[in-house]
Amino acid sequence: MALEKPQWTELFHEVVTSGLCTGCAACVVACPHDVLDYTTAEGAYKPFHLDVDGDAENCTHGEKGCTMCTRACPRFRNWETEIDQHRFGRERTDEEVFGVGDVILARSSDAAVRDQGQDGGFVSTLLIYALEHDLIDAALVSGLEGDGTTWRAEPRVASTREEVLETAKSRYTYSANLLAYPQAVERGAERIALVGTGCMVSAPGAMQSRKAGKIARRLSLTVGLLCSKTFDDSLFEEYFEAQYGIARRDIAKINIKGLFQIWTHDGSYHEVPLKGAHAFTREGCTHCPDFAAEHADISAGGIGAYSDWTLVIVRTDIGRELVAALQNEGLIETRPGDDDPGAVALLHKLARLSRKRWPETAVPGPRRLPVSSS
Ligand SMILES: Cc1cc2nc3c(=O)[nH]c(=O)nc-3n(C[C@H](O)[C@H](O)[C@H](O)COP(=O)(O)OP(=O)(O)OC[C@H]3O[C@@H](n4cnc5c(N)ncnc54)[C@H](O)[C@@H]3O)c2cc1C
Numbered sequence: 001m002a003l004e005k006p007q008w009t010e011l012f013h014e015v016v017t018s019g020l021c022t023g024c025a026a027c028v029v030a031c032p033h034d035v036l037d038y039t040t041a042e043g044a045y046k047p048f049h050l051d052v053d054g055d056a057e058n059c060t061h062g063e064k065g066c067t068m069c070t071r072a073c074p075r076f077r078n079w080e081t082e083i084d085q086h087r088f089g090r091e092r093t094d095e096e097v098f099g100v101g102d103v104i105l106a107r108s109s110d111a112a113v114r115d116q117g118q119d120g121g122f123v124s125t126l127l128i129y130a131l132e133h134d135l136i137d138a139a140l141v142s143g144l145e146g147d148g149t150t151w152r153a154e155p156r157v158a159s160t161r162e163e164v165l166e167t168a169k170s171r172y173t174y175s176a177n178l179l180a181y182p183q184a185v186e187r188g189a190e191r192i193a194l195v196g197t198g199c200m201v202s203a204p205g206a207m208q209s210r211k212a213g214k215i216a217r218r219l220s221l222t223v224g225l226l227c228s229k230t231f232d233d234s235l236f237e238e239y240f241e242a243q244y245g246i247a248r249r250d251i252a253k254i255n256i257k258g259l260f261q262i263w264t265h266d267g268s269y270h271e272v273p274l275k276g277a278h279a280f281t282r283e284g285c286t287h288c289p290d291f292a293a294e295h296a297d298i299s300a301g302g303i304g305a306y307s308d309w310t311l312v313i314v315r316t317d318i319g320r321e322l323v324a325a326l327q328n329e330g331l332i333e334t335r336p337g338d339d340d341p342g343a344v345a346l347l348h349k350l351a352r353l354s355r356k357r358w359p360e361t362a363v364p365g366p367r368r369l370p371v372s373s374s
Pocket residue numbers: 116117118119120121122123124125141142143153167168169170171172173174175176177195196197225226227228229230300301302303310311
């Protein structure tokens with residue numbers, strides 16, 4: 001990137017309109033001139049250039065040499081190789097289909113946190129520990145708007161135990177948590193954790209490897225969530241309500257374990273097939289090759305035989321130190337990944353399936369697979 005200065009025009013054509021854009025919003029929050037915005041209207045989940053200092057395809061700041069949006073984008077050109085090199089000092093091998101890292105199973109030792117969490121409450125335990133031990137000032141997470149009855153996910157800042165627990169559990173519609181970054185900075189945060197799906201948590205690595213300045217330094221911890229797709233918000237009315245009579249306001253919790261598990265406030269439990277929901281998959285997910293949030297410090301998921309445990313992939317030194325600290329303080333219980341060979345096999349399978357979605361016309365790295373499974 002030294003001689004050429006790729007900017008919004010290149011990003012617009014090569015990522016935003018080519019099908020590679022995941023809607024992570026990294027370009028929007030990295031733009032120092034505030035000329036990018038973000039829309040979820042009609043299921044878009046995409047950045048766009050405001051009609052000032054340029055137009056939809058052109059940016060006058062880019063023409064003058066600003067490259068911040070392409071530095072931030074975790075789908076621009078050789079993103080996977082560049083971020084692998086930066087984070088792990090090497091590229092992943094073909095066998096490391098879910099990225100670099102070791103699998104363990106973990107859950108909070110505190111039954112109340114487990115109860116609040118989606119699976120084992122591991123992510124919330126980690127965030128609370130990092131906040132209370134002054135390792136981070138804030139975390140970018142996902143909450144539900146208003147009183148929660150609309151089930152509309154919104155990016156939020158959590159800087160206390162209460163805010164972490166209020167925003168625990170999973171929403172399966174997209175939440176571009178990076179959009180809460182300006183709010184965290186307004187609160188004075190300098191060390192910020194990002195929680196998010198793989199597409200989002202590759203952004204700090206992209207920013208750091210391409211030297212995107214302050215934002216790259218501030219995003220100092222990344223917690224990834226395993227993910228094979230997110231849905232458009234219309235899923236609620238057009239699928240859950242229209243076909244199964246389950247209204248948004250009645251839903252207490254949703255999980256996915258091969259199907260939608262839906263608990264409602266009246267105490268009942270419903271199972272809804274995943275198959276019928278495919279039509280509501282966000283466009284940004286259809287070419288996503290990263291099931292396992294491969295560039296996070298720690299990735300977390302819910303696959304496996306033990307429903308109240310979180311499957312955790314520990315990837316970096318920061319991740320290893322945090323897990324060791326949580327163990328030493330007795331805040332989590334852990335067991336080896338080998339305790340659930342089915343979960344590890346499923347992790348490999350789902351990671352392989354996602355890699356095959358990366359278009360053959362784009363750079364080849366993310367499609368690379370072990371010869372035995374390609
Ligand atoms: C959209 C989505 C898809 C997922 N798909 C899979 C999957 O296919 N297979 C699998 O094994 N696991 C998947 N997960 C991960 C799983 O649901 C749990 O998040 C994970 O196991 C951690 O559980 P926990 O109890 O440790 O987390 P908790 O302690 O409950 O913390 C969860 C954290 O995730 C944040 N969060 C919630 N919803 C979103 C969202 N939409 N976007 C960004 N951040 C969010 C919360 O704010 C909270 O900080 C997915 C999660 C999400 C959000």
